[in-house]
Amino acid sequence: MALVDSGSAKDTGVRLSEAMPGDYFALLKPRVMSLVIFTALVGLVAAPVPLNPLIASIALLAIAVGAGASGALNMWYDADIDQVMSRTRTRPVPAGRVTPGEALAFGLVLSFLSVMTLGLLVNWLAAALLAFTIFFYVVIYTMWLKRSTPQNIVIGGAAGALPPVIGWAAVTGEVSLESFILFLIIFLWTPPHFWALALFKSEDYGRAGIPMMPNVAGAASTRRQIFAYSVIIAPLAVTPWLLGYVSIAYGLCATALGAGFLWYAWQVLRMRDDDRTMKPAKALFAYSILYLFSIFAIYLLDTIVTKFLDGGVVA
């Protein structure tokens, strides 16, 4: 019989959760989710086909919940390493507010709901892309690459880069070169962004046994690779203008922002090996977030203004 004797939970050894809804919300990685929503919105709006605003909102919600579900599954699997890293030890699972099993169930249920909702109410290509994104982030990145290769965030970055493609597919039912370029911008932005963080958090990653680039190849090699990716990302972000997807206003802004990215990456490249404060790496990390947000914000604004001037329907 499963019933336990009368008494307090402490007496009987039964664990009764004290997790509040906010703890479950934290499992969704809301800050990552906000970037996913934003980049998916750009894909939705940039698509050349008008979409019912209600269906577009549902598509965004489903994409956001799917991204959140993959975050919960990531926290379920990574609870052991989150425990030893200062940046992550207050997360709900390592802090003991939510059990790994609860995080797993939460992530699986939300994954299923988000994919089915997107498929039934929007289209099945977008749903398949969302399911692939969740699978790629949880199985390929979290379970396999993260603990086995310094290229973990390079390849794993594909999961974080897919939301604009899903947004585009939600509207058009297909994948295009324009949405692929938006994918490439996020994909190639990911290594310099995360390696800047890994430079000043290398002790944390080392303690957790994660083979980040500075821990495996050394700080000097990481700084060179950050600069190499920056040389690629700066002109790549300008190509949507060169291909005629957006106006010269975007092109000029992307050029200026790219020059800023290169300048910060150059400061990191010149950083001395004995620099303990690592201010250039911290500055590049902060700037990289501002950079990606600005690139997509300007892309969104440019698209909306162009559609408005053309007399088209936005979203």
Next chain:
Amino acid sequence: MMDKNGVELTPQQRKARRARSIAIGLALAALVIIFYVATIAKFGPAILDRPL
């Protein structure tokens, strides 16, 4: 307060369980509304166009 297993919940556990129950209820209600409204939006008046 005893639950059905005879386990006594602390005030914090009761408060957390109530908050979680409300959150699940609201999420389910939102899901029902989303599917209802989206069905109307996708099909429009055609939703009534069916053989009797």
